[in-house]
Amino acid sequence: MSKHIAILPGDGIGPEIIAQAVRVLDKLIAEGLDADYQYAPLGGAAYDEYGHPYPEFTQNICRQVDAILLGAVGGPQYDKLERPLRPERGLLAIRKDLNLFGNLRPAILYPELANASTLKPEVVSGLNILIVRELTGDIYFGEPRGIHTLPNGEREGINTMRYSESEIRRIGKIAFEAAQKRNKKLCSVDKANVLETTELWREIITDISRDYPDVSVTHMYVDNAAMQLVKAPKQFDVIVTGNIFGDILSDQASMLSGSIGMLPSASLNEIGKGMYEPSHGSAPDIAGQNLANPLATILSLAMLLRYSLYNEHAAQRIEQAVGKVLAQGLRTSDIFEEGCQRVSCSQMGDAVLAAL
Ligand SMILES: NC(=O)C1=CN([C@@H]2O[C@H](COP(=O)(O)OP(=O)(O)OC[C@H]3O[C@@H](n4cnc5c(N)ncnc54)[C@H](O)[C@@H]3O)[C@@H](O)[C@H]2O)C=CC1
Numbered sequence: 001m002s003k004h005i006a007i008l009p010g011d012g013i014g015p016e017i018i019a020q021a022v023r024v025l026d027k028l029i030a031e032g033l034d035a036d037y038q039y040a041p042l043g044g045a046a047y048d049e050y051g052h053p054y055p056e057f058t059q060n061i062c063r064q065v066d067a068i069l070l071g072a073v074g075g076p077q078y079d080k081l082e083r084p085l086r087p088e089r090g091l092l093a094i095r096k097d098l099n100l101f102g103n104l105r106p107a108i109l110y111p112e113l114a115n116a117s118t119l120k121p122e123v124v125s126g127l128n129i130l131i132v133r134e135l136t137g138d139i140y141f142g143e144p145r146g147i148h149t150l151p152n153g154e155r156e157g158i159n160t161m162r163y164s165e166s167e168i169r170r171i172g173k174i175a176f177e178a179a180q181k182r183n184k185k186l187c188s189v190d191k192a193n194v195l196e197t198t199e200l201w202r203e204i205i206t207d208i209s210r211d212y213p214d215v216s217v218t219h220m221y222v223d224n225a226a227m228q229l230v231k232a233p234k235q236f237d238v239i240v241t242g243n244i245f246g247d248i249l250s251d252q253a254s255m256l257s258g259s260i261g262m263l264p265s266a267s268l269n270e271i272g273k274g275m276y277e278p279s280h281g282s283a284p285d286i287a288g289q290n291l292a293n294p295l296a297t298i299l300s301l302a303m304l305l306r307y308s309l310y311n312e313h314a315a316q317r318i319e320q321a322v323g324k325v326l327a328q329g330l331r332t333s334d335i336f337e338e339g340c341q342r343v344s345c346s347q348m349g350d351a352v353l354a355a356l
Pocket residue numbers: 013017071072073074075076088091260261277278279280281282283284285286291292293294296334
């Protein structure tokens with residue numbers, strides 16, 4: 001049965017990087033992949049067209065399809081809008097609406113990029129970490145929130161960090177199962193020395209660990225985890241953490257793999273429906289210049305094929321094609337080094353297509 005995909009280009013570099021991933025998808029469809037796709041706006045693009053960052057038009061499409069491929073949202077022109085209308089709220093809304101609580105962010109260093117990392121090659125060579133980030137809870141969603149005026153006339157900003165036991169259990173399960181398929185090491189990252197929310201997090205992860213005796217579990221405070229990721233990143237196999245800590249640590253981990261332009265992601269619900277997007281944002285500083293690295297988006301398409309279309313063969317073909325173009329010495333500016341050939345976003349797309 002044909003699979004349906006929604007393509008949400010979004011804002012900034014979103015349309016440029018998505019265009020390259022869609023060329024790859026087109027080629028797979030032309031060669032027999034049983035899938036079709038349609039476009040819908042999200043974020044600032046949706047606000048411009050429909051007055052809302054996650055309009056009904058997009059909701060109706062995204063609720064029906066099997067998988068979604070997203071570019072990125074946001075841009076300075078939207079930063080003065082009231083919060084509920086901002087692009088980033090559209091992104092949070094679609095994640096919540098589709099219950100995409102399980103965010104997988106693999107930080108893998110392609111051997112050819114060992115020198116692109118800002119860390120010494122011996123610190124990062126062979127790096128292969130999976131960050132499992134909870135995506136629909138925590139301080140990004142907790143109520144109350146807002147900016148209020150206190151009785152003394154001073155303003156106060158409020159956000160609320162919250163996690164229920166069931167939310168922790170379901171992300172914990174995903175992380176333990178992922179660790180079982182890898183090197184069976186799970187590090188749960190929290191701030192249980194200070195925050196009750198994460199005291200509960202640690203208690204529940206410890207409780208679940210009894211169901212996975214083959215996985216060795218450690219717990220680490222987030223400040224130490226940030227330091228250890230730079231000091232000795234290869235000590236980690238799978239990291240599980242909440243929404244805000246995972247957001248920050250995954251950007252940090254991206255630099256271990258050379259560039260944030262290399263880090264794909266999958267956001268899954270309980271029935272395998274997923275939204276796939278690069279871990280980076282809309283990069284307004286380079287938007288419209290054909291400079292962005294499209295590989296994180298192309299690798300996100302590979303994850304879509306693996307986790308929502310159950311087509312491991314096509315996923316591996318894409319990942320191998322990315323390996324090949326890096327081995328050929330082609331580099332967008334973010335991963336460029338002496339002796340390599342600097343290419344644009346669309347030229348990188350050309351090369352991946354040719355290598356497929
Ligand atoms: N998932 C999403 O849609 C996300 C959206 N955002 C939004 O994106 C906008 C910009 O946010 P920033 O904090 O600047 O983060 P960003 O990730 O967009 O950019 C950070 C830096 O990385 C570079 N960069 C990012 N992706 C790249 C790529 N594919 N190739 C080459 N260089 C790349 C940018 O040029 C910039 O220098 C904001 O409006 C923010 O809210 C931020 C993070 C995630």
